[in-house]
Amino acid sequence: MTVAELLVELAGAMPAREGLPDPRAEARWLLAQALGRAGVWLIANPEHDVAPDVEGRARSWAARRAAGEPMHYVVGTCPFWGREFHVSPAVLIPRPETELVVQLALALDLPARPLVADVGTGSGCLAVTLALELPGARVAASEISLEALVVARYNVARHAAAVTVVQGDLAHHLRGGYDLVAANLPYVPDEVVASLAPEVRDHEPRIALVGGPDGATLIRAFLKDLPRLLRPGAYALLEVGAGHTHALAAEVAAAGLAEVERMRDVAGTERVLVLQRP
Ligand SMILES: C[S@@+](CC[C@H](N)C(=O)[O-])C[C@H]1O[C@@H](n2cnc3c(N)ncnc32)[C@H](O)[C@@H]1O
DSSP states (O other): BBBHHHHHHHHHHHOOOOOOOOHHHHHHHHHHHHHTOOOHHHHHOTBBBHHHHHHHHHHHHHHHHHHHHOOHHHHHEEEEEEEEEEEEEEEEOGGGGHHHHHHHHSSSOOOOOOOOESSSTSSHHHHHHHHSSSOOOOOEEEEEEEHHHHHHHHHHHHOOEEEEEEETTTTOOOOOOOEEEOOOOOOOOOHHTSSOHHHHHHOOOHHHHBBBTTHHHHHHHHHHHHHEEEEEEEEEEEEOOTTHHTHHHHHHHHTTTTTEEEEOOOOEEEEEEEEEEE
C-alpha cells in the first residue's frame, strides 16, 4: 500500500471527535511516527510503498486513537524541550506549560554545577532537562509511584543525564542544600477531575492529577518542607493550578520564602511561582 492510500485508510478509521479534531493530520502524524520520518516526508513521497509491518503498526495505533487513547501513550513518546521522552499510562504526558519551569530555571542566577531537586518527577522530563541544560548540574528526582519511577529511570538512562531517581513521599527523603528545587505536583481540584477532557480523565494517572479539595493540598504540604531543602539564596520553581498563586501567598510567607515572580502560561493563567529563600 502507498503512503497516500494508507493515509486515507487511517484517517477514515479515526472519526473526528473531541480530542481528535483533525483525523487527516493525526493519520499523517501516526504514519510518520511508524515510519520514523518527518511528516513533511510523507507529503513529498505519496507513492512510497509502506512495508507490511509498518502498515500493521500504523493501523493498530489508529485503532487505539479511535478508542480514545492519548496519542503520546499510543506511540510511547512525547517531546519536551526538544528531546523525546518515553511515556506510558504510568506517567503524566509532559505539558508545554511545564517548559516554563525550564525557561525560568535557565534565566536564574545559579552557581556553577548547581545541585537541583525535582519533586514528583513522573516521566523525568524536568529532571533530565534541567540536568542537561544547566551546566554541570546534578539532579535528585523524587517520585511516589513505583511505576512512574521505572519510566523516569528509563528516560534518565536514555539521555545519559546526571539524575538520581528515588522513590518517596514529596521530598522527605531528600537531604537538602539545593540551589534549585522544581516541582510540578498534582494540582487539579477533586471536583474538577470529572470535567476534564476524557483523554486526560480516563487515561492519565489520577495520582498525577488530583490535588485535594482546592487542588493545592500537596503543594501546601511541600511548601512547609521547602525551606529545609533550599540553601540560603536558593530558588524554587513550583508549577501550580489556576488561582493557586493567590491562595498560597500566606503559606509562602509563613514558610519564610520570598515570592520573586509569577509566570503566566499562554492562556494567561499564573502557572509558575518563583520563590527564593532569603
Ligand atoms: C503533575 S505530575 C508531573 C510529572 C512531571 N514532573 C511533569 O512535569 O510532567 C505529578 C507527579 O507527582 C507524583 N506524585 C504525586 N504525589 C506525590 C507525592 N506525595 N510525593 C512524590 N510524588 C508524588 C505523581 O505520581 C506524578 O508523577
